[in-house]
Amino acid sequence: MDRKVRVLVAKPGLDGHDRGAKIIARALRDSGYEVIYTGIRQTPDMIAEAALQEDVDVVGLSILSGAHMALVPRVIEKLKELGMEDVVVLVGGIIPDEDVQTLLDMGVAGVFGPGTLTSEIVETIENALGRQPA
């Protein structure tokens, strides 16, 4: 039997608005993933290390403060340093359009704003991992 896909949901930076992170964590768990939620106020280093320790396939970053352009590259860089460049990185939050492309170019697999259906996130994960949606 396939190993369950493991997802780390994390909140980098100081932003404490965790409604979205918690909903996504629970929805992904209900979709059959193994979900680990870090809680709030995580540094990029803490997140990358948690991703390594938990041996996850996906890292979902939730940022509503506007600090995404500073925080996301640091997480990606740190994941690379730890040899986890294959991990699928997703970003959710208040992300202006002009930043979305930059994040995608950086290697982020999907950027999700307000009004995203949880099924869209599942679809992105499945596509990125090269699987058929469940």
Added chain:
Amino acid sequence: MPLFDEEQLQRLRQTLKRWTDTTLKKTLEKRPERMKKFMTTSSVPVNRLYTPLDIEKMDYERDLGMPGEFPYTRGVHSTMYRGRLWTMRMFAGFGTAEETNQRFKYLLEQGQTGLSVAFDMPTLYGYDTDAPEAIGEFGKCGVAISSLADMELLFDGIPMGEVSTSMTINSPAAIIWAMYIVAAEKQGYDRRILRGTIQNDILKEFIAQKEFIFPPEPSMRLVTDTIEFGTNELPKWNTISISGYHIREAGSTAVQELAFTLADGFAYVEAALERGLDIDDFAPRLSFFFNAHNDFFEEIAKFRAARRIWARAMKEKYGAKNPRSWMLRTHAQTAGASLTAQQPENNIVRVTIQALAAVLGGTQSLHTNSMDEALALPSEKAVTIALRTQQIIAHESGAPNTIDPLAGSFHLEQLTNQMEEEANAYFRQIEALSGVVRGIENGFFQREIAEAAFRYQMEIDTNQRIIVGVNDYVANEPVEIPILEMDPAGYERQVARLARVRAQRDNAAVEKTLRELEDAARGDVNLMPPIIEAVRAYATLGEIMGVFRKVFGEYHEPVFF
């Protein structure tokens, strides 16, 4: 005076039965209703029809009364908006103090009647702009205030003794308030005349927004210190804005927002009473802040129920004698979380409905969100439309021309009663948990809210709830709205100013005030006077909070989802 007499009600019962068995039945046979279940934004079932039978126990004088009189269901002023419109107060702040100062002056020129400061994340968490924890966060969701020098610039050219200023700040509220007081004194004003509000509501931070720093107990001490200090020294200042807004934004239902907010309010009252303050000395300065969400009647009912519950508790449970202690005065803001990134112009309409609900609910001041807030900080144009929305409601809709115009609506009154009852059930549950702080520590509130937030999202995901532009009426056009650009040199300027402050101040004096502050924190005196001294010496926010971090420690919440 009961609203209806028994004979009338008896006749009505028969009429209702006849209608149900004949007219209604025939229609339903021909055409079923659109949905099996109708519900509010909070997933509360809504009946087909409300009649006097749904409010048959109501007593006009006991439950509604007259405006400006107990229990204030119909409003806290006897003339309401006929006397004076609500304060149009737009929350603003971004980048440096200079940039936000310009925005404030613009808003005042556009007819805004009060200021409301948004602080950036580092300031909210008590870090200076150049702290390592502050990376990437400078000025993003508010203005950076690291020392008195920034506060002086923020209000440069704005008469602090004449405007009323609301400051959305919680863990570091005492320090930011001290900066405001000292800056106003330096402009030549006596602190006793200053008007405004600090949010200072730490309990809802633990419950919902998560901008806590210290554990609950020292956090409550700081809040109580500000209440005590304000009572004695700044009689026109609202020392706390007990906020349901963030609880709602975190995904709670309307009843949870109502109940948890008022429960927090009771906790602050009890803390101040334990301090030995007289209820009628401090209660008139307690203020509230509620959300105005999409569900029109549910929102109006919430504001009316809040006033009635508070008035009854203050008078009957806490024994307040001054009518001003019974009055729940509130600010309102439209629901940021209801805004969609898709078809953002539609948000103007959502905000209009929400703002109208807040006005019909009798709010004292109002912020209307900008249409682009699901995408970024609002642009000047979007903010102007949001402010104009309030002005249109005020001058064109007719809504403010009579007091509490929806009173007596069978639906609204039933909903108001029901929300009061459900809130009372939560108060009993919280009491059984040994109070708000224990409830926070064991995750009661967080779990209740997470549950409601998840249910709401699932209703959208499964199309039980339609959000226009999101899961129906979808248009796949690219979004084109102008986004606010911040001055890219702002960060450098702010960091340079901070360095200059540290270099030019009397560092021995700073050391001394910080030492005195630490001693005070270890003891049990009121912390406001030593904070003011440290601020006056230009100790930075980070330095002062550092003292408290050392003495009080930092809080880590239980994590679950």
